[in-house]
Amino acid sequence: MxxxxxxxxxxxxxxxxxxxxxxxxxxxxxxxxxxxxxxxxxxxxxxxxxxxxxxxxxxxxxxxxxxxxxTNESLFFRDKHPFEAFTNRMLPTLLANRPSHQPIRIWCAAASSGQEPYSLAMLLAENPALSAGRRFEIIGTDISTEIIEKAKRGIYSQFEVQRGLSVHYLVRYFSKVGDDWQVSDKIRQAVSYRKLNLLDPFVGMGQFDIVFCRNVLIYFDNDQKIDVLNRIVKLMPSDGFLVLGGAESVIGLTDKFQPDTSRCLFRPQTTATAGNRLAAAR
Structure with a gap:
């Protein structure tokens, strides 16, 4: 005790x-x-x-x-809905709004051992029409040095690859390494990693069109949630997308995001939208 x-x-x-x-x-x-x-x-x-x-x-x-x-549990294509929204909602919207030379930047916060960013990279590799020849930058961050190193190696046990990963994706994007499986060079090179504590300033991160921040805010108190969300929105354009976990929301925490049409999906609150809502309430 x-x-x-x-x-x-x-x-x-x-x-x-x-x-x-x-x-x-x-x-x-x-x-x-x-x-x-x-x-x-x-x-x-x-x-x-x-x-x-x-x-x-x-x-x-x-x-x-x-x-x-x-160090939290992670798996490939966890909670399929965000990946469906990525394909059907986020990418079409962003590609329509961006000049062809501008890369789409994606941040996977609290990425753990890398399954989430690698899932996104595999989706893009599997469906070239999704990207329309556009360049993508996927960045994964986590507070743990050890788990970031594991993500960079991209080596997973048989148990880990069986969780959420189809046989098609396993055969196409992984190779056997002893008893384990390693993500292909192509997929690993599509993702970069760095250590980051979400409670610290987001120095040198740049702007992101999509931010995945799933299943981490549930561990914070309300003041910390508010602080993190208000700093994330500063890194996003007005038409960007924030993806939270199934048990998470911005409601009651900040007015800087508004719910989108898809579950767990939020957009930066624009001045025009805020003004329209205020006028409607009068």
Missing amino acids: IPQADYEYLQRFLKTKSGLALSPDKQYLLESRLNPIAREFGLKSVGELAQFLRRPGSEKAADKVVDAMT
Whole structure:
């Protein structure tokens, strides 16, 4: 059992470092994920690890704690609806509004081990008519250094490729590496990765036409959700698209996005739209 003072310290530590808000009943989760890290640093318990994190020179342990607690499950073509909306709604709209020389930029925030950005890259490779010869830039980010390195390698176990990936995609875009499967060079080269904490400034990210930010805001408190959403919208053109997870919404958090016609899809709120709504309410 983690001493209460140490558990409360770890709650504050994780919220500050990653935005993860742990409820008081998550001791079992901390124990299961952090005990291996405690042993790695020669410590006997998670309580001792909490004490160690308070000391100077514990940065490596701190990074491992954040990695362990924020590494989330991911799978290829997760929740098929966003990928259908990508094909049927987002791309046709953006391609109609953009000059042919302008690339379409896509950001997969909290990309975990890379299944989401690689799914998008495979969709584009599979359907050349979708891109109409346009150049695409897909960027995946995550808070975990270890998980970003895994995404860059693009190597997945048999269990991982069986989750959401059809046999057609597996045969066409993967090759066998021992007992595992690796994404083809073509697909890996279509995606770039960088480490990014969503709570930190989005320095040097540029503008994005589409932002996938799925199943991460649920771990933040409302103030953090508002802050992240209000900073994301600054990176988007007025006709861009934000994709959230099935249990997530902007409603009640910010007026800078408006729901689109598809579930989990949102658009930057334009001044004209806001004015029309205000006039209609009068």
